[in-house]
Amino acid sequence: MAGFLSEELEKYISDHSEKTGLNEQSLRDETLKLGPPSAMMSGDSVGNFLKLIIKINNCKRILEIGTFTGYSALMMAAALPSNGKLITCDVNKETSEIAKKYWAKSPHGSKIELHIGPAIETINNLEGEFDLIFIDADKNNYSNYFEICKNRLSKNGLIIADNVLWSGKVLKPEDDQAKSIDSFNKLVNGDNEFWNTIVPIRDGLMIIKKRGK
Numbered sequence: 001m002a003g004f005l006s007e008e009l010e011k012y013i014s015d016h017s018e019k020t021g022l023n024e025q026s027l028r029d030e031t032l033k034l035g036p037p038s039a040m041m042s043g044d045s046v047g048n049f050l051k052l053i054i055k056i057n058n059c060k061r062i063l064e065i066g067t068f069t070g071y072s073a074l075m076m077a078a079a080l081p082s083n084g085k086l087i088t089c090d091v092n093k094e095t096s097e098i099a100k101k102y103w104a105k106s107p108h109g110s111k112i113e114l115h116i117g118p119a120i121e122t123i124n125n126l127e128g129e130f131d132l133i134f135i136d137a138d139k140n141n142y143s144n145y146f147e148i149c150k151n152r153l154s155k156n157g158l159i160i161a162d163n164v165l166w167s168g169k170v171l172k173p174e175d176d177q178a179k180s181i182d183s184f185n186k187l188v189n190g191d192n193e194f195w196n197t198i199v200p201i202r203d204g205l206m207i208i209k210k211r212g213k
């Protein structure tokens with residue numbers, strides 16, 4: 001999703017932030033050629049923020065819900081240590097092929113494990129805990145993803161969900177997706193077991209952490 005800030009400001013932010021590598025840039029360029037669906041790619045501000053979280057929280061095991069063309073997965077994998085693992089899942093085989101092409105060219109690609117299939121099924125078949133769970137797939141399932149992921153966090157583990165402002169439509173939710181995201185935001189905020197905050201990076205990131213750890 002583009003257009004959250006003016007193009008001028010987006011460029012300024014990009015010019016004054018950590019640069020992505022050539023492989024990431026090529027992946028971004030190929031994704032942009034897909035036209036409107038390319039708006040699903042989370043981009044550099046989100047990618048750099050996730051990298052920071054992974055580094056300061058010493059994340060080793062990450063789950064991503066929603067691979068698309070693999071941009072956020074590649075960004076996150078680059079911040080993982082060499083023995084780190086990122087499990088990502090998607091239902092779309094075609095866009096996953098684009099992802100695999102660029103992961104194969106990256107020294108960090110071997111840290112990424114792709115599962116094709118509906119996320120809920122995939123997660124239920126996975127064992128173990130995660131240091132970071134990045135939710136970025138079908139918005140109508142955000143609340144379900146929270147419910148099945150909230151007990152899968154390691155000590156200090158975080159859930160981060162993208163697009164929680166849904167271009168501002170959460171203020172007056174009318175369509176199904178806006179309503180689902182608004183319900184998710186209310187569900188998380190009302191869960192006393194968890195601490196949460198919305199960070200207004202791009203389309204809004206919800207950061208969720210278990211209390212008392």
Ligand SMILES: C[S@@+](CC[C@H](N)C(=O)[O-])C[C@H]1O[C@@H](n2cnc3c(N)ncnc32)[C@H](O)[C@@H]1O
Nearest residue numbers: 040041042066068072090091092118119137138
């Ligand atoms: C917003 S995109 C992910 C973007 C990616 N994280 C990035 O930043 O480049 C959402 C993806 O979720 C996938 N998706 C939709 N429904 C799904 C489901 N039930 N299970 C897994 N993936 C799903 C779509 O195929 C799409 O590729």
